Amino acid sequence: MIEQDEMLKVLRGYDKDNITIATIGSHSALQILHGAKEEGFRTLAICKEGRDVVYRRFGVADEIIILKDYNDMISDRMMDSLREKNAVLVPHGSLVAYVGEENVENNISIPLVGNRGILRWESDRTLERKWLEEANIEMPYETRNPEDITGLSLVKFPGAKGGRGYFLVNNYHDFLKKSEEMRSKGRITDSDIKNATIQEYVPGVNIYISYFYSPLKDEVELFGMDRRYEANIDGLTRIPAINQANAYIEPSYVVVGNIPIVARESLLGRVFEMGDALVEVSKKISPPGMLGPFCLETMVTHRLEFIAFEISARIVAGTNPFMNGSPYSYLMFGNNMSMGRRIAVEIKNVLKEGKEELLFT
Ligand code: AMP
Ligand code: AMP
Secondary structure: OOOHHHHHHHHHOOOHHHOEEEEEOOOOHHHHHHHHHHOOOEEEEEEEOOOOHHHHHOOOOOEEEEEOOHHHHHOHHHHHHHHHOOEEEOOOHHHHHHHOHHHHHHOOOOOEEOOHHHHHHHHOHHHHHHHHHHOOOOOOOEEOOHHHOOOOEEEEOOOOOOOOOOEEEOOHHHHHHHHHHHHHOOOOOHHHHHOOEEEEOOOOEEEEEEEEEEOOOOEEEEEEEEEEEEEEHHHHOOOOHHHHHHHOOOOOEEEEEEEEEOOOHHHHHHHHHHHHHHHHHHHHHOOOOOOEEEEEEEEEOOOOOEEEEEEEOOOOHHHHHHOOOOHHHHHHHOOOOOHHHHHHHHHHHHHHHOOHHHOEO
């Protein structure tokens, strides 16, 4: 993995008055770049061919670089050119999904905003579970062996696939039947089936909690909450039961958008407790720990318990509904504090105080 010291050396060689905030053009880039501009930074969108139109039309990027392929992101030429621009990179879901966490760890040799090493902990389910369990956050029962299925379960596949191909099963027989069906339709592969995780289905409602840990303040801020809008599961309820039963529509969980949520106020104590615990544990498991934005993805049951099924160790797109602030960011900062802007504020303050080691790796 690229050493933090090496990146601090690169960063200290930069012209501090001309830092460029760069990100891959996708996912949450609009608010990252817009927030960076609001704080006076130069901005750069790195886009796959054909995806640049969004960043042009909204005018959030001072410069756009077009990639033929996401692999071009890690070329030496690209890295040299980014360093010439005094660029720091803000990671998000598309960086993890398309460039890959291993490339981020080993080949993206410009300063990364946040902890490079911790992205591994969100991509690997065993590590993720260890992190959450050490933080005393409850998780659903999970198995790799389909013969162990004891009740309604969700079959999930590795990687940031955005819910694609997930399916529900009640028992082992059901698993065999449905996985074969999905495979024959070409929706999943043999290797997906072999690497599937089978997770107890938690009845409840989902809440994705977005936090920001400020290393300068040493405090976890609650930034917003959302739930996902997913095809086709969120549309199924619009089909009357009698037609549903006859139509044999298999539910899917492909994310299409995000819907803002405000939680019952009595739940917020636990929300802060979980955020604090996650940061505390992160410092032990992956020093220097969780820096900046992260998200805990939970189901909340009728007993008002949070059961977490995933963590994202970077900004999530569930912050996109709050480009001009969320109810929670409003309480702390007043209007117009997006997560993207919050990242830029922290970058600015860290640079001003000469404490780069707190935020960059
Ligand atoms: P994209 O760049 O839109 O293809 O997405 C890259 C990754 O981020 C995929 O794994 C998506 O599932 C995830 N992602 C993108 N947009 C959202 C969203 N609005 N909510 C949750 N996840 C998302
Ligand atoms: P994921 O891709 O893991 O973020 O999950 C996609 C969708 O499945 C989201 O709508 C989640 O709320 C839902 N989901 C994930 N895990 C579970 C679970 N164990 N029980 C119930 N719903 C889940």
